[in-house]
Amino acid sequence: MKNSVMHKPAKVTLVGAGPGDPELITLKGMSALKSADVVLYDALVHPDLLDHAPDAEHIFVGKRKGCYAFQQDQINELMVSRAYSHGHVVRLKGGDPFVFGRGSEELEFASKQGIEVEVIPGISSCIAVPSAADIPVTKRGVSKSFWVITGTTREHELCRDITHAARSSATVVILMGMSKLPEIVRIFEREGKSNLPVAIIQNGTLDNEKIGVGTVNTILEVVEKDKLSNPAIIVLGEVVSSRSQLQWVRREAALK
Structure with missing residues (x-):
């Protein structure tokens, strides 16, 4: 169902949520959240940040030691399927998505599926x-x-x-x-x-x-x-x- 219902272009934006304090997200990251149709967020993301995407679908995909809401392959597939079915997916990751966050893997996966991708760095x-x-x-x-x-x-x-x-x-x-x-x-x-x-x-x-x-x-x-x-x-x-x-x-x- 690639854009047949929503007629929105599929896009994935990796956004760094910063170190914890919700005020330490960048303005560009906040703007991306406001335009999101779906937010996939991690365990270390402050819940107040989801308030910037009130109309989006929020899906927790976080990992803690010994506890996984989703395996990494499942996160990749979910990110792509939601981009095709809903439009703009924001992958919200604690800190910076490229510092021990597997952000590059997710970006490569989405790109190989022909999806437009963007990276918004975060404060590590x-x-x-x-x-x-x-x-x-x-x-x-x-x-x-x-x-x-x-x-x-x-x-x-x-x-x-x-x-x-x-x-x-x-x-x-x-x-x-x-x-x-x-x-x-x-x-x-x-x-x-x-x-x-x-x-x-x-x-x-x-x-x-x-x-x-x-x-x-x-x-x-x-x-x-x-x-x-x-x-x-x-x-x-x-x-x-x-x-x-x-x-x-x-x-x-x-x-x-």
Whole structure:
């Protein structure tokens, strides 16, 4: 039923929803939602964003560890079938669709079906979440670069790149790595970095955000004490110390 009923051109737009706070979506992303006929949205998408598409069909296709509303192949097929039957499908993904979001796979699948596609980048949590927590991923005189790594591979194993990152002087930002945190700690300890500052940021940019700060050799205790869990990102590097420095400056300024 390719456009025979609705007479709307089939289109798929990948939209990055940002790191969590619904106000951190781009204006262009918001505009795409307003023109959507169908919205396929993920688990980390703030529900308030769906208010920008009040007349569209909303379909949850999110994935959580051990729980899948749809398998990836099913998401691809649903995205294409709804584009042909309804018109404009917005595929709304947390963060940026091309940062560990399988956005390129979905884009390629839709393109091969002859569907018009568009990508609207989003603010990635790998930069925005530390920033919102007063942690810069780079800082002059402290860190000249940063790694962004997935903690868990498709085979549910720890990503080997973490070992290479631990040997560098760069800031290391690990997404989807909480279940592998003990292994990550051991890698950094083997590299002689037991005292390296670490931050765990859960539900970053949201009202229920929780932040735990420690060092490589204390962060597991911090996680247990503060009951930190997914969704969270891990930041390892001297830049983590900037958080306390900035907070001290703010307190001093407020007293003047």
